[in-house]
Amino acid sequence: xxxxxxxxxxxxxxxxxxxxxxxxxxxxQFFLAQPGSHALALAVAYGQYLCCExxxxxxxxxxCPSCKxxxxxxxxxxxxxxxxxxxxSVKKDPDSVQLAPEFKEYVLKNDFHVDIHGWLSVLDGENxxxxxxxxxxxxxxxxxxxxxxxxxxxxxxxWCVDRLYHLAAPKLLKTLEEPESKSVFIxxxxxxxxxxxxxxxxxxxxxxxxxxxxxxxxxxxxxxxxITPDEAxxxxxxxxxxxxxxxxxxxxxxxxxxxxxxxxxIFDSVMAFARKQNLNAVGYDVVQEVxxxxxxxxxxxxxxxxxLMLRMLRNILMQNSNNPAMLKVTHRExxxxxxxxxxxxLKQISAMTEICNQxxxxxxxxxxxxxxxxxxxxxxxxxxx
Ligand SMILES: [Zn+2]
Numbered sequence: 317x318x319x320x321x322x323x324x325x326x327x328x329x330x331x332x333x334x335x336x337x338x339x340x341x342x343x344x345q346f347f348l349a350q351p352g353s354h355a356l357a358l359a360v361a362y363g364q365y366l367c368c369e370x371x372x373x374x375x376x377x378x379x380c381p382s383c384k385x386x387x388x389x390x391x392x393x394x395x396x397x398x399x400x401x402x403x404x405s406v407k408k409d410p411d412s413v414q415l416a417p418e419f420k421e422y423v424l425k426n427d428f429h430v431d432i433h434g435w436l437s438v439l440d441g442e443n444x445x446x447x448x449x450x451x452x453x454x455x456x457x458x459x460x461x462x463x464x465x466x467x468x469x470x471x472x473x474x475w476c477v478d479r480l481y482h483l484a485a486p487k488l489l490k491t492l493e494e495p496e497s498k499s500v501f502i503x504x505x506x507x508x509x510x511x512x513x514x515x516x517x518x519x520x521x522x523x524x525x526x527x528x529x530x531x532x533x534x535x536x537x538x539x540x541x542x543i544t545p546d547e548a549x550x551x552x553x554x555x556x557x558x559x560x561x562x563x564x565x566x567x568x569x570x571x572x573x574x575x576x577x578x579x580x581x582i583f584d585s586v587m588a589f590a591r592k593q594n595l596n597a598v599g600y601d602v603v604q605e606v607x608x609x610x611x612x613x614x615x616x617x618x619x620x621x622x623x624l625m626l627r628m629l630r631n632i633l634m635q636n637s638n639n640p641a642m643l644k645v646t647h648r649e650x651x652x653x654x655x656x657x658x659x660x661x662l663k664q665i666s667a668m669t670e671i672c673n674q675x676x677x678x679x680x681x682x683x684x685x686x687x688x689x690x691x692x693x694x695x696x697x698x699x700x701x
Contacts, residue, residue, distance in 0.1 A: 346519035
């Protein structure tokens, strides 16, 4: 992993490089990460830079044997520790060493865009307590007492260090305080509140800033060439600084587009109905088709669909009150909002919000979805009277 491929603030990357070049790399650093940031990539890029045979002013060379080993996470002086638990393959006394092949595969396959939930589902350990455990700490101490393989730095990365088992943590204190001269520890977490102060106080804090919408949009376009610039910036807005979330949105995007179309069909009809009072003239047959599609999709989709209606109503209300700065909407949503904003006013929007909330409640109580949506439609019409 080279710095150029890390999705992170450019100034922060350069600062780490400058410290490394000046020989002032802190022995123990705490990377305080935001959800969806590229923190593990940053830590590995940093380790790769320290071990590179021909580092340049702005990045590791990417070509030397050391860089090539780092690219595969297989450098003998790169030690990775991460939450682990028993699995189908490791039935007893699990540790990071035994699960390293699975972890490396997970990280490389996802281009370092990883999080604890994704990793737990690889481990199939969602319901188990995955920790960085006593065996992991013993392994760290063991390596710390040995010379590095290539006479350079030894890099220890503890990912999701908030899951360091509290009884194991004291084993590390002395090492963090007085590490061997060419050892570098990088502790990564999004949840500093769960980390012992005795650990934090022995590390230098590196705050990884939240990703900007522009950074996320740029990366999306690089990784998903089919996405247009407008779509990429839309998704970035919704992802709210979390690139993992952006990836989920890309994957779920088709659903969102469909839901917005369905919202428009229903609301066009509701408003035409409110004006004309004639079912044939308001496309009620198309509305019924929408309802049967929605009913077929299952409860999770139905709930998400109504959540989208609620979000749209709230956004229309906000724009009516001339406070667009408070909104986070996509280009597509904006055009739908513009269509309704002059027509829907506070009284209807609050009534409609109540109606949608009721529908969510009935769906979660496993009510008949065809009935729930038909009722929703006529209640929405009624809210105009
Ligand atoms: Zn190199």
